[in-house]
Amino acid sequence: MADIIKTFREALMASNAESAEKIMLEYKKQGSPLPFVEEVLVKVLDSIGSGWEKGDYALSQVYMSGRICEDLLDKYLPDESEQRKNKPKMSIALLNDYHSLGKKIVYSTLRASGYHLHDYGRVEVEDLVENIMEDQVELVLISVLMFPSALQVKNVVNKLADYGCNVKIAVGGAPFRLDHRLWREVGADAVGYTAADALHIAKSFAGGTE
Amino acid sequence: MMSKEKMTSMQRVLTTLEHKEPDRVPLFLLLTTHGAKELGLSIKDYFSSAANVVEGQLRLLQKYKHDCLLGFFYAPAEIEAWGGEVIYYDDGPPNSGRPFIGSNAEIDRLSPPKIKETPVLQNILAAIRLLHQKSAGKTPVLGVAVSPFSVPVMQMGFDAYLDLIYGQPQLFERLMEINEAFCVDWANAQLEAGATAICYFDPVSSPTIIPRDDYLTTGYLVAKRTINRINGPVATHLASGIALPIIDDIVETGSGAVGISASEDLAKIKEACRGKLTIIGNLNGIEMARWNEQETAAAVKAAIAKGAPGGGFILADNHGEIPWQVPGDVLLALSEAVRTHGCYPIDRELDKNE
Structure with a gap:
């Protein structure tokens, strides 16, 4: 799990949306994206957000990673989804x-x-x-x-x-x-x-x- | 201990900029809207005339006995010059409205405003000319130019701008080229009008906003090109953003001073800047609104003890503009505290004494 969190964070830090999507698809296979959201995505966004407070990350990185994740979720968990x-x-x-x-x-x-x-x-x-x-x-x-x-x-x-x-x-x-x-x-x-x-x-x- | 001979504000500031100790710590109260209070005018009316701003600045100087005159009206004056919207408030500085660059395609059609044909810029230049005349060389007159790298936040919105930086590097470079041309002209026009120095207002370059690696390929290069063409001294202000990781880079841009954040450790900043860059800061302008006399003195003493020894230090707020909500009593207490505790040589244990 620690590896996936690390790779996903690296993909976001590099603003690499393609790689972030690949990691998520690999994790969720054919199932719901929610376990990935709970176990990986939220943790990564949480650490990036807190990292900004500590001066480890810049606001542009917080913004870009949030945007990439939002686009991912829009694609796999649209607004009308009951799982929202x-x-x-x-x-x-x-x-x-x-x-x-x-x-x-x-x-x-x-x-x-x-x-x-x-x-x-x-x-x-x-x-x-x-x-x-x-x-x-x-x-x-x-x-x-x-x-x-x-x-x-x-x-x-x-x-x-x-x-x-x-x-x-x-x-x-x-x-x-x-x-x-x-x-x-x-x-x-x-x-x-x-x-x-x-x-x-x-x-x-x-x-x-x- | 013998106290040093009293200097004019100009001598005091120039001495500290040379990283030498003047008679006392220079104090910049970067007051804009407070001038309207002095004249009993609304903020909008106050900024409508150069004469008002000059009168406001002179009254503030007389009242608080600090060390600069500010030829700056409000940041979105530049946006007004580009044809953008400015929104006035009764209790704060005018703010930029809806971004005037609605789509990236508009960047290619953009051309910089002509300073001579832009009333708001002419108003500012008129104020600087008069302030320069009134100061008779005794008090520095500060001009402000928003950096080409930071002004797009108001031109197109912060999120759209970040998307541009990371998504369309060529178009980003095009926008920088246009903005650099304007910034250089605008800064030099203020210097010609009599500004002593230019504050290069560049919050986006702070590591709070953009990682240093990205800054080195963007804001740093823009600053280097721009500051190199400005015909006078330049101070970079990061407007509450942190500075420590890029102090040496700021030195390389040609800037002689840096405005730092209240959230930074002044002792560490002093160590990094010693002999290279004058520090401007770092009193918390928001908390200042409710400081009492003791809190004001404590904040002044703490900042002076860490930042002032050896010169290269100007006491100011952290943002480059003191909020309208900060009462006159606090500003008087601030000025008094600098006079009481800011005379050189500085007691390095000042903040630990009762």
């Missing part, structure tokens, strides 16, 4: 800013790990609250780049509370990485510093154990 994980019912959004890389990385990582989630794209506070209420999601992941946008999360939390909505809010992005107290100050329920953290958050809100 629908718990927790979740969505992701980029609040106020136009810099969508962080959101895209988290979205790709979660989808590549078999999760289904709504993508609200770039939204402002009112639209985000409206979307959350309409979809009745259980967990919303909010990505920001700029400090003022991070502070806007408080408005989202307050408006949702006014409506009596008890959705869980997880936040991520540069301001939260630089100030580890900020997520509590804006009233979020969780913070993710890497795409790997987003995976752990999704799992914990789905009732999984960490």
Whole structure:
């Protein structure tokens, strides 16, 4: 197993989509891709995400590996597949800013790990609250780049509370990485510093154990 | 111990850039939107006129007694020059809107904006000219040019840009060629207007964003070509990205200083930069918004103790722009702490003393 994890990680680091696909097909043979996802892919994406936090990998590597894995899963485990994980019912959004890389990385990582989630794209506070209420999601992941946008999360939390909505809010992005107290100050329920953290958050809100 | 004779900000900065010890640690408060607060204007109105920015910068200099005047308005001014969208906020710097390069095919049709025909750039140049005049050579005036390698994040979006770098190297080179031409012209226009130095804003080159091996075949070469054609001193800023693994490479690009991240060990950076590259940083600009007087002094002392001995150090925030949310009291405390603890010779145990 350690060999497969190593080879798969190397394929992703080299941005070699062909080799990554070959490794997955070899592993899954004719069966479902889910065991590969759980036993290899999630572990590799997790280690790359955590490696970025430690300075072992660069963001471009996190992005490219997430994209390759997302494409793989789209091919072998399409959105409509019943094997996609629908718990927790979740969505992701980029609040106020136009810099969508962080959101895209988290979205790709979660989808590549078999999760289904709504993508609200770039939204402002009112639209985000409206979307959350309409979809009745259980967990919303909010990505920001700029400090003022991070502070806007408080408005989202307050408006949702006014409506009596008890959705869980997880936040991520540069301001939260630089100030580890900020997520509590804006009233979020969780913070993710890497795409790997987003995976752990999704799992914990789905009732999984960490 | 005898204190050194008081220097002007310009003398202080030039001395530290030579890796010698000035009278005290130079302080760059890289304030942009705070000028609007001083003038009681909205951020959008403030940046609409060079006179406002000049007045704002002069008031900030007088109030906080730091060591630079900033001829920089906001990063997406360059995007505005290319015809892109700028979005203004009431409580933060203007941000670039939807990327104006919608598809890779558009890169071939792209041509750099003409500086003389672009109102926003002319406004910035007018501000630099006036700041230069008002400073009378006593305070450095900083200009900023976003690097050709980093500006595509705003031109086409970060994900599309990474796809371009890794998927279409020829088209990437074409975009660099166009961007380099503009960056060189823009930096030199600011120097001609009176900027003392150019901050080459290059976050994508940080190992936080791109592995060093890839940087050496992309951002490094772009920086080397570009900085070589800029007719004045250049400081590279990685805007909160880490720098340590590429310090020697940055030296090779021709840059004389580097803006570093709050998440880096300043002592290690100092070791790597000693005698080669002046450090600019690395106070945490986000946490700064809620520092009290004691926390401010502690952060200043810690940074000075590690970074300042021997010169080659300018105290500043880690990102190259202090957020609007940082209160004036914190900035005053910061300035005061530098005056109290930043006089040479520096006590290396400064951060350990009560």
